[in-house]
Amino acid sequence: MNTGSDQSNQRTGARSTIAGIAALAMLFVFAPALRAAPEAVSPGTGLHMDPAKVVGSGKCAECHKAEDNAWQHTHHFATFTALPKEKRAKEIADAMGLEGGIRRNGTCLNCHFTVQNKEGAATPVAGVSCESCHGAAKDWLTLHNDYGQGKTRETESADHKKKRHDDADATGMIRKDRVSLIAANCYSCHTVPNQDLVNKGGHKAGSDLELVAWSQGEVRHNYLVNQAKNAVETPQRKRVLYVVGQATDLEFSLRGAQKITEKGAYRDAMLARVRNATTKLDEVLKKVKIAEYDQVLAGIPRAENGQLKLSKDLLAALPDKLAAASQAFVASNDGAALDGVDELLPKDAKGSAQP
Ligand code: HEC
Ligand code: HEC
Ligand code: HEC
Ligand code: HEC
Numbered sequence: 001m002n003t004g005s006d007q008s009n010q011r012t013g014a015r016s017t018i019a020g021i022a023a024l025a026m027l028f029v030f031a032p033a034l035r036a037a038p039e040a041v042s043p044g045t046g047l048h049m050d051p052a053k054v055v056g057s058g059k060c061a062e063c064h065k066a067e068d069n070a071w072q073h074t075h076h077f078a079t080f081t082a083l084p085k086e087k088r089a090k091e092i093a094d095a096m097g098l099e100g101g102i103r104r105n106g107t108c109l110n111c112h113f114t115v116q117n118k119e120g121a122a123t124p125v126a127g128v129s130c131e132s133c134h135g136a137a138k139d140w141l142t143l144h145n146d147y148g149q150g151k152t153r154e155t156e157s158a159d160h161k162k163k164r165h166d167d168a169d170a171t172g173m174i175r176k177d178r179v180s181l182i183a184a185n186c187y188s189c190h191t192v193p194n195q196d197l198v199n200k201g202g203h204k205a206g207s208d209l210e211l212v213a214w215s216q217g218e219v220r221h222n223y224l225v226n227q228a229k230n231a232v233e234t235p236q237r238k239r240v241l242y243v244v245g246q247a248t249d250l251e252f253s254l255r256g257a258q259k260i261t262e263k264g265a266y267r268d269a270m271l272a273r274v275r276n277a278t279t280k281l282d283e284v285l286k287k288v289k290i291a292e293y294d295q296v297l298a299g300i301p302r303a304e305n306g307q308l309k310l311s312k313d314l315l316a317a318l319p320d321k322l323a324a325a326s327q328a329f330v331a332s333n334d335g336a337a338l339d340g341v342d343e344l345l346p347k348d349a350k351g352s353a354q355p
Pocket of ligand 1: 130153175176
């Protein structure tokens, strides 16, 4: 089963004046779709999960019971049984000419399901699961919680902890600290960089995902400190999530726009996503100065309405630059100095969190 093919970590988005859009569309008709550098999203993300490295959520639940319960109350969990029964799903699959059901189709599997090797056969085992978001776990499962011989969380040395985190990261774990990777992972599914799926299949081009609202509602499961209480994120972390979310939205919209080769719903939606994300990121950068993003955006030609003037070269280069900026920003920022962002933070979360 193919879970890593034309999937989604590649996207583009672009935009400008009306004339600019037309020119761009022409450009795309003749240009082969450009492929973004694969390192934009780590190999640990849901999109590129190797079924041989997936251990399944049952393993995680052995220790993370409260997290597992929270997950079972989400759309990510429900989609496993709900999606195959949805009339819309069959309509999309039919319009795409896909045979054999959506759980057998690599295109749908990549974003809607978790695929695990079972007795040699790649088998869909869940919807969007723990490992879709934290990385396929085979190589980090036993080391991510290993405090060292005879040690506990309290007595583990700082050096050991750092090495434990580094080892987990190196083996594909997407931990809480890695906010730019978390964001890239969400947007790699929630922006749909597949022109046929949208134009022929009638699938949405993506979600209206804003990282704070969408991670702090039904998705939230912060039980590490206390399994009885789902902790609310600090204002500092929310600011970082918000800023990185907007930059990553632009990054993935651009990756989606990069794949435009024809007129239609896909092109319209991707260009609209780029416009919207540009406006949102500009809004952030008016409130707070963030050198990493200011540098990336400096010098890019703008149309009179403030939108980016898109060119093939810009679409090819900008997403990776934004990804690098997000990584650098996260590494050097804990959000303490970003109080200017507070008034932009969403009032409501998407869905309700478990207690
Ligand atoms: C044997 C028990 C055990 C199993 C099984 C287990 N975990 Fe953990 N996990 C822990 C412990 C303990 C911690 C806290 C580690 C610490 O103190 O840094 C943790 C921490 C985490 C964290 C937070 C790490 C960070 O730095 O942000 C994530 C995410 C996580 N586990 C995901 C998973 C997933 C996904 C699975 C299944 C694939 C899993 N765990 C299986 C015990 C376990
Ligand atoms: C790039 C990731 C991606 C791929 C590939 C993908 N989906 Fe989706 N799909 C999503 C996301 C994200 C949503 C939720 C959209 C929202 O926020 O409303 C969704 C929603 C849906 C919905 C419910 C919304 C609607 O349009 O009515 C259906 C049905 C669906 N997908 C079917 C499919 C089928 C069938 C396939 C395979 C042919 C497929 N999807 C492939 C990401 C994807
Ligand atoms: C592997 C792909 C994938 C990843 C990674 C992913 N999602 Fe989703 N998400 C989906 C799909 C598909 C749906 C639609 C499920 C359905 O209802 O059929 C969805 C639905 C949701 C919903 C429910 C939306 C509603 O309509 O109420 C929220 C909230 C959400 N995702 C947030 C997130 C956040 C935040 C992240 C990153 C931390 C994330 N997702 C990562 C694929 C993904
Ligand atoms: C939609 C993506 C997604 C899914 C599915 C998901 N997680 Fe997470 N997880 C996250 C994000 C994002 C964070 C960081 C939370 C934040 O910033 O509020 C996180 C944080 C965690 C933490 C650290 C929480 C803390 O208290 O600090 C653990 C442990 C964890 N997840 C385990 C799991 C397990 C186990 C599952 C499956 C039962 C799971 N996650 C499913 C995205 C996801």
